[in-house]
Amino acid sequence: MKPILRAVGLTKVYGSDGVSTPALRGVDLEVLPGEFTAIVGPSGSGKSTLLHILGCLDKPSSGETYLGERRTDQLDPVSSARLRLQEIGFVFQAYNLIPVLSALENAAFVLELRGVPKKVREEKAMQALEALGIADLAHRRPNQLSGGQQQRVAVARALAAEPQVILADEPTANLDSQSGLSLIELMKRLNVERGMTFLFSTHDPRLLEHVTRIVRLEDGRVVSDERVNAA
Amino acid sequence: MWALAWRNVWRHKARSIVTAGAVAVVVIFTLVFFSFTQATKTGMMEVLTNDFGHLQVKSARAKDAQDFDASLLRGAAELEAALLEELPGVRMARVLEVPALVSGETRSRGVLVIGLKQDPTLRERFELEYLAAGRLPSPGSLDEIALGEALARTLHLDIGDPVYVFAPGTEGWGASAYVLVGILKFPQASYEGKVAYLSLEGAQELAAPGAVTRFEVHLGAGRGVPREEEIHRVKERLTSVLGAGVSVETWREASPDLAAILDLMDPAMVVFSFFIFVLAGLLVVNTIYLGLVERIREFGVMIAVGADRWRVMRMIFAESLVLVLAGSAVGLAVSGVCIAWMSRGVAFPGLDEALAEFGLPAVLYPSVTLQQVAITMAFTIATALLAALWPAWVAGRLQPVEAMRHVA
Numbered sequence: 001m002k003p004i005l006r007a008v009g010l011t012k013v014y015g016s017d018g019v020s021t022p023a024l025r026g027v028d029l030e031v032l033p034g035e036f037t038a039i040v041g042p043s044g045s046g047k048s049t050l051l052h053i054l055g056c057l058d059k060p061s062s063g064e065t066y067l068g069e070r071r072t073d074q075l076d077p078v079s080s081a082r083l084r085l086q087e088i089g090f091v092f093q094a095y096n097l098i099p100v101l102s103a104l105e106n107a108a109f110v111l112e113l114r115g116v117p118k119k120v121r122e123e124k125a126m127q128a129l130e131a132l133g134i135a136d137l138a139h140r141r142p143n144q145l146s147g148g149q150q151q152r153v154a155v156a157r158a159l160a161a162e163p164q165v166i167l168a169d170e171p172t173a174n175l176d177s178q179s180g181l182s183l184i185e186l187m188k189r190l191n192v193e194r195g196m197t198f199l200f201s202t203h204d205p206r207l208l209e210h211v212t213r214i215v216r217l218e219d220g221r222v223v224s225d226e227r228v229n230a231a
Numbered sequence: 232m233w234a235l236a237w238r239n240v241w242r243h244k245a246r247s248i249v250t251a252g253a254v255a256v257v258v259i260f261t262l263v264f265f266s267f268t269q270a271t272k273t274g275m276m277e278v279l280t281n282d283f284g285h286l287q288v289k290s291a292r293a294k295d296a297q298d299f300d301a302s303l304l305r306g307a308a309e310l311e312a313a314l315l316e317e318l319p320g321v322r323m324a325r326v327l328e329v330p331a332l333v334s335g336e337t338r339s340r341g342v343l344v345i346g347l348k349q350d351p352t353l354r355e356r357f358e359l360e361y362l363a364a365g366r367l368p369s370p371g372s373l374d375e376i377a378l379g380e381a382l383a384r385t386l387h388l389d390i391g392d393p394v395y396v397f398a399p400g401t402e403g404w405g406a407s408a409y410v411l412v413g414i415l416k417f418p419q420a421s422y423e424g425k426v427a428y429l430s431l432e433g434a435q436e437l438a439a440p441g442a443v444t445r446f447e448v449h450l451g452a453g454r455g456v457p458r459e460e461e462i463h464r465v466k467e468r469l470t471s472v473l474g475a476g477v478s479v480e481t482w483r484e485a486s487p488d489l490a491a492i493l494d495l496m497d498p499a500m501v502v503f504s505f506f507i508f509v510l511a512g513l514l515v516v517n518t519i520y521l522g523l524v525e526r527i528r529e530f531g532v533m534i535a536v537g538a539d540r541w542r543v544m545r546m547i548f549a550e551s552l553v554l555v556l557a558g559s560a561v562g563l564a565v566s567g568v569c570i571a572w573m574s575r576g577v578a579f580p581g582l583d584e585a586l587a588e589f590g591l592p593a594v595l596y597p598s599v600t601l602q603q604v605a606i607t608m609a610f611t612i613a614t615a616l617l618a619a620l621w622p623a624w625v626a627g628r629l630q631p632v633e634a635m636r637h638v639a
């Protein structure tokens with residue numbers, strides 16, 4: 001099977017004020033379609049950096065990244081924005097949503113950026129909210145939702161856009177363990193039922209029951225990469 | 232996109248209301264000022280043309296030569312007939328101006344003696360506006376005179392007193408005696424001190440039989456100003472009909488200084504409103520920029536999920552347009568109501584004399600032209616776009632990762 005995401009010899013050095021911090025020191029990784037992968041590792045090990053570079057949000061200092069066949073580490077800002085818009089879903093740790101938009105409008109936001117007509121995009125967004133079990137909250141604004149509900153809206157936004165892969169950077173970090181677990185379970189269901197590919201980072205070991213693969217980062221290097229719970 | 236911009240703009244109600252309010256005030260100021268310059272322009276032009284007509288028919292030699300003889304249009308009756316044939320029913324004043332010496336029993340003064348024959352409506356208006364006491368010399372009368380009040384005072388003359396006029400070296404009698412029948416009051420004191428009015432026939436008998444200095448042609452009827460183009464068309468027609476030796480001048484040509492002032496009023500207003508728009512624009516820049524920096528993270532997320540630089544910049548422009556257009560809509564509505572209300576006439580009690588001194592009527596009728604509204608709207612839209620330029624540039628350069636890490 002051909003990988004959806006591929007990183008080859010990825011390094012990233014943050015340099016500011018003359019201090020250079022190596023965040024990635026040569027990472028190779030392939031993500032196959034349909035995988036449900038967790039990146040784990042202590043804080044500061046480079047999980048976010050890796051996800052940002054794979055998601056074309058940031059550029060590596062050296063190395064190559066690919067989305068499918070397409071090389072993505074040297075795109076200009078407008079092309080990489082287009083690529084993210086069309087092919088990649090994102091869920092961040094917090095502040096995912098636009099406060100002045102309702103849950104439904106937030107879930108439809110990526111489709112709106114793509115220029116999908118209102119009727120169609122709201123239909124798809126509604127289906128995504130239903131899939132995440134929050135259709136009844138469609139008309140609430142983010143500040144009327146709990147943290148877990150907000151993260152579900154963020155997943156729904158990614159889902160509604162039907163990307164090739166959804167990248168999630170510590171999506172459960174700000175949630176209590178119960179809502180964190182149920183968010184991961186929902187993601188897993190989408191992975192199983194629809195074959196959505198997920199790559200997310202976490203440092204909560206309890207969430208790892210559901211994953212098919214665990215990539216362990218330490219100090220900017222992959223120290224282990226194991227396939228588990230083979231579906 | 233517009234809905235998103237609208238909601239974002241009203242996130243900070245107080246700040247946005249102040250800014251939109253400032254735009255509204257600027258729009259109101261601009262339009263109300265425009266309406267008053269418009270009223271002033273038409274008012275001044277009306278005052279001027281009420282007195283001197285829209286067109287003046289003069290001797291072609293009058294301009295270069297200063298002497299009395301050169302200023303005369305001879306064969307006035309034939310010219311008048313030709314004029315009326317070309318413009319049937321037009322209202323006219325025939326004027327013969329004679330420099331002369333006017334004496335009472337004890338004193339004398341060099342003045343301009345004006346022989347005047349006006350069509351009835353013009354005569355009525357003249358009487359209403361300028362007659363302070365007595366009456367005007369009767370049409371055709373050879374022995375009645377009216378004096379400016381200041382002149383009558385200088386000469387120690389009262390109604391009923393005899394007045395002697397000397398115009399030596401002319402083709403008429405050159406000297407004659409009259410009875411003072413009326414006192415005239417003019418807004419310009421200097422003018423009032425040096426004019427005397429006769430009937431046209433009286434002045435012709437005194438100085439120039441069968442001649443006039445000019446015909447004053449009044450186009451249109453009642454209030455309302457004939458359009459420049461129409462005045463010009465009539466001028467062309469009269470010029471070709473009346474032939475050489477006669478010059479036809481529009482009121483602009485006859486009063487170039489005033490015409491120049493009127494022409495400067497609109498550009499001056501445009502410059503003035505440009506500056507107040509700049510001030511409002513700075514407020515808009517501030518509001519839009521603050522709205523951006525408070526929401527850097529939000530912009531980071533939008534960029535992360537695929538909004539490109541142009542989309543982000545468009546969002547900023549949309550917010551600026553929404554803010555400014557909301558303000559200017561309010562401004563348009565308010566000034567529309569104000570101007571509609573004022574257009575029925577605005578008087579300034581107690582200031583009539585001061586206004587008259589500047590050649591303004593006592594009642595102004597403010598109004599705006601479509602062009603002035605268009606200029607104002609163009610200014611508001613330009614303000615919105617220019618004010619958004621810098622914030623949009625900043626937003627367009629945001630990097631998603633950095634923006635999402637931003638701590639406000």
Ligand SMILES: Nc1ncnc2c1ncn2[C@@H]1O[C@H](COP(=O)(O)OP(=O)(O)O)[C@@H](O)[C@H]1O
Pocket residue numbers: 014015016021022023041042043044045046047048049050
């Ligand atoms: N923008 C940045 N500037 C400088 N150093 C950074 C920046 N982002 C991350 N780092 C550093 O890079 C390393 C990896 O960070 P990160 O990828 O955020 O790790 P994780 O997500 O696993 O906690 C850390 O040492 C962090 O301090």
Ligand SMILES: [Mg+2]
Pocket residue numbers: 047048049169170
């Ligand atoms: Mg992190």
